[in-house]
Amino acid sequence: MKRKFNIIESTCVPLNQENVDTDQIIPARFLKATSRDEKFFGDNLFRDWRYFPDGSLNPDFVLNNPAYSGEILVAGKNFGSGSSREHAAWAIAGYGFRVVISSFFADIHRNNELNNFVLPVTVSETFLAELFDSIAQDPGTKVRVDVPAQTVTNLATGRCETFELNGYKKYCLMNALDDIDYLLQNKDAILAYEERRAKT
Amino acid sequence: MNTLFDKIWDSHVVTTIEDGPQQLYIDRLYCHEVTTPQAFEGLRERGIRCFRPERIICMPDHNTPTQDQDKPIKNEISRKQVETLERNAREFGLTYYGMMDPSNGIIHVVGPEKGLSLPGMTIVCGDSHTSTHGAVGAVAFGIGTSEVEMALASQCILQEKPKSMRINIEGALGKGVTAKDVALFLMQQLTTSGATGYFIEYAGSVVRCLSMEGRLTLCNLSIEMGARGGFIAPDETTFAYLKGREHAPAGADWDRAVAYWKTLKSGEDAVFDREITFDGSQIEPMITYGTNPGMGMAITESIPLDADPASLEYMDFRAGEKLLGKPIDYVFLGACTNGRIEDFRAFASLARGRQKAASVTAWLVPGSWAVSRQIREEGLDKVLAEAGFEIRQPGCSACLAMNDDKVPAGKYVVSTSNRNFRGRQGPGSRTLLASPLTAAAAAVTGIITDPRALMRDA
Numbered sequence: 001m002k003r004k005f006n007i008i009e010s011t012c013v014p015l016n017q018e019n020v021d022t023d024q025i026i027p028a029r030f031l032k033a034t035s036r037d038e039k040f041f042g043d044n045l046f047r048d049w050r051y052f053p054d055g056s057l058n059p060d061f062v063l064n065n066p067a068y069s070g071e072i073l074v075a076g077k078n079f080g081s082g083s084s085r086e087h088a089a090w091a092i093a094g095y096g097f098r099v100v101i102s103s104f105f106a107d108i109h110r111n112n113e114l115n116n117f118v119l120p121v122t123v124s125e126t127f128l129a130e131l132f133d134s135i136a137q138d139p140g141t142k143v144r145v146d147v148p149a150q151t152v153t154n155l156a157t158g159r160c161e162t163f164e165l166n167g168y169k170k171y172c173l174m175n176a177l178d179d180i181d182y183l184l185q186n187k188d189a190i191l192a193y194e195e196r197r198a199k200t
Numbered sequence: 201m202n203t204l205f206d207k208i209w210d211s212h213v214v215t216t217i218e219d220g221p222q223q224l225y226i227d228r229l230y231c232h233e234v235t236t237p238q239a240f241e242g243l244r245e246r247g248i249r250c251f252r253p254e255r256i257i258c259m260p261d262h263n264t265p266t267q268d269q270d271k272p273i274k275n276e277i278s279r280k281q282v283e284t285l286e287r288n289a290r291e292f293g294l295t296y297y298g299m300m301d302p303s304n305g306i307i308h309v310v311g312p313e314k315g316l317s318l319p320g321m322t323i324v325c326g327d328s329h330t331s332t333h334g335a336v337g338a339v340a341f342g343i344g345t346s347e348v349e350m351a352l353a354s355q356c357i358l359q360e361k362p363k364s365m366r367i368n369i370e371g372a373l374g375k376g377v378t379a380k381d382v383a384l385f386l387m388q389q390l391t392t393s394g395a396t397g398y399f400i401e402y403a404g405s406v407v408r409c410l411s412m413e414g415r416l417t418l419c420n421l422s423i424e425m426g427a428r429g430g431f432i433a434p435d436e437t438t439f440a441y442l443k444g445r446e447h448a449p450a451g452a453d454w455d456r457a458v459a460y461w462k463t464l465k466s467g468e469d470a471v472f473d474r475e476i477t478f479d480g481s482q483i484e485p486m487i488t489y490g491t492n493p494g495m496g497m498a499i500t501e502s503i504p505l506d507a508d509p510a511s512l513e514y515m516d517f518r519a520g521e522k523l524l525g526k527p528i529d530y531v532f533l534g535a536c537t538n539g540r541i542e543d544f545r546a547f548a549s550l551a552r553g554r555q556k557a558a559s560v561t562a563w564l565v566p567g568s569w570a571v572s573r574q575i576r577e578e579g580l581d582k583v584l585a586e587a588g589f590e591i592r593q594p595g596c597s598a599c600l601a602m603n604d605d606k607v608p609a610g611k612y613v614v615s616t617s618n619r620n621f622r623g624r625q626g627p628g629s630r631t632l633l634a635s636p637l638t639a640a641a642a643a644v645t646g647i648i649t650d651p652r653a654l655m656r657d658a
């Protein structure tokens with residue numbers, strides 16, 4: 001799942017709903033997998049919204065609407081609340097999203113996305129509302145996410161905002177490096193820390 | 201600044217990455233079967249071992265059945281997940297408390313009760329309710345599987361330091377009001393995202409007077425307010441609870457530890473990013489009516505008129521109506537929220553001399569074998585059996601219904617767990633979160649009942 005980020009320009013899938021929790025993103029029954037199979041998790045993203053209990057497709061759910069596609073998921077406020085399951089981030093990545101735009105992300109989930117090379121972009125409420133409008137008017141609306149510049153632009157209206165991303169994570173995303181790579185290079189500091197603490 | 205949170209956190213920082221997160225040293229990593237297989241797989245792919253195996257404890261809890269644990273788990277996928285954890289623990293040389301092991305139980309119940317979670321520690325687990333361990337005065341929080349992999353590989357994780365918040369609950373709690381009600385009240389006040397980005401320190405006279413079990417319940421629910429975690433500065437209650445526990449320091453080490461633990465408090469001049477104070481005497485027994493834990497109210501109240509219509513539709517409730525008197529189908533006592541001995545004592549105190557309502561299916565699931573043993577030692581099993589209740593074997597059980605304990609679609613369950621999300625306790629299940637007392641009151645009457653009405657004056 002490690003991949004390099006630079007500039008992403010894509011149409012969006014709008015999920016205009018607040019407080020989408022991780023149980024909805026990937027229901028608990030799919031947590032039983034013991035591997036990180038992208039396809040498996042991607043196939044079950046929003047499982048209970050995408051399918052009826054009898055297994056048939058729910059045509060009203062946005063992921064099943066052929067008008068919408070793209071690498072960007074646009075979601076309502078407080079996205080990813082609830083359980084810390086990283087499976088939610090695997091499902092989002094596995095489905096093929098590279099960016100999630102919302103006005104507010106739950107903490108742990110935001111980290112999980114970053115650790116799985118999905119970029120959470122926090123925008124203002126105004127930006128989000130306008131973006132939902134643009135997409136409603138034209139499903140072909142594109143958004144441009146410029147990682148080096150840390151800007152997000154609604155290409156339908158031209159509205160542009162900067163988003164937060166610390167320098168370290170930006171470096172990791174742009175170079176397809178993860179935190180474990182960093183920590184493994186840093187063993188000496190850990191040993192020094194342990195020694196320091198043993199003395200106090 | 202100069203908060204206890206700062207003290208514990210800062211003393212665990214190995215390095216601070218420029219324009220990035222901090223590298224935080226982890227004293228204790230707990231692993232359960234659901235969120236770790238991919239982390240161990242990652243180690244294998246990288247060809248590395250665990251850096252500090254002695255700091256890591258593994259036990260299955262989410263998938264364990266609550267009956268016939270001595271037999272193989274019937275569900276093949278559940279069995280595979282549990283077996284995978286055992287194999288990983290053995291391969292990487294980690295402590296493992298398997299099913300039926302007298303030390304097994306829900307991690308968040310077992311950690312404190314074995315003295316594995318201690319004041320001043322940093323504690324993580326791939327589970328959001330890791331905040332529970334904050335009750336002993338530790339900085340404890342849930343992490344994702346990638347971070348589990350980091351901790352396995354290096355005993356460190358990369359984290360940005362959360363902001364600090366102090367919640368003071370002053371005054372005293374009224375009759376029939378428990379730590380669970382305090383937490384449900386806080387969630388109602390703050391909403392499920394009100395503490396996002398913060399680490400909470402709970403303080404004030406109500407918190408000081410809570411037992412360790414009550415503190416564990418309160419800290420457990422920090423995550424439901426969006427907080428990374430919540431903790432309580434250690435005090436005499438903490439020390440008394442930990443003394444003599446299997447992994448707590450002993451002898452001269454104990455004295456040294458306590459001397460250090462006594463220094464673990466926020467300074468008089470501590471400045472929090474946010475501080476709020478509530479009056480504990482205003483809190484009543486609480487119950488939820490909706491599909492997130494913030495949708496709660498005092499049990500005597502009516503559902504707010506502005507309640508989210510979609511949630512009410514799912515629950516088949518109407519705005520403005522009361523819940524008192526409504527029939528319920530299931531009762532669940534257990535989970536890392538309320539699966540400890542005090543919770544069983546509370547439940548039994550109302551069940552004693554009464555009978556389970558015929559219409560109610562009750563699942564009483566201790567949080568660990570240690571709790572289960574104590575229930576027997578105190579004779580609570582007999583009291584409960586006479587009232588028509590049976591005690592099951594420990595595990596997460598109906599809290600998230602990964603095992604067989606699933607509430608059927610459309611059925612109402614008064615549950616002492618921590619989440620009432622749609623389908624959490626079984627597809628289509630309708631959860632009302634409440635305290636063990638309120639759960640007991642519902643179990644013996646078959647309807648939603650104010651527990652105060654059934655309480656005998658002690």
Ligand code: SF4
Pocket residue numbers: 261262306308327329535536537595596597599600617618
């Ligand atoms: S009891 Fe429930 S909340 Fe606690 S660890 Fe188990 S599943 Fe999670």
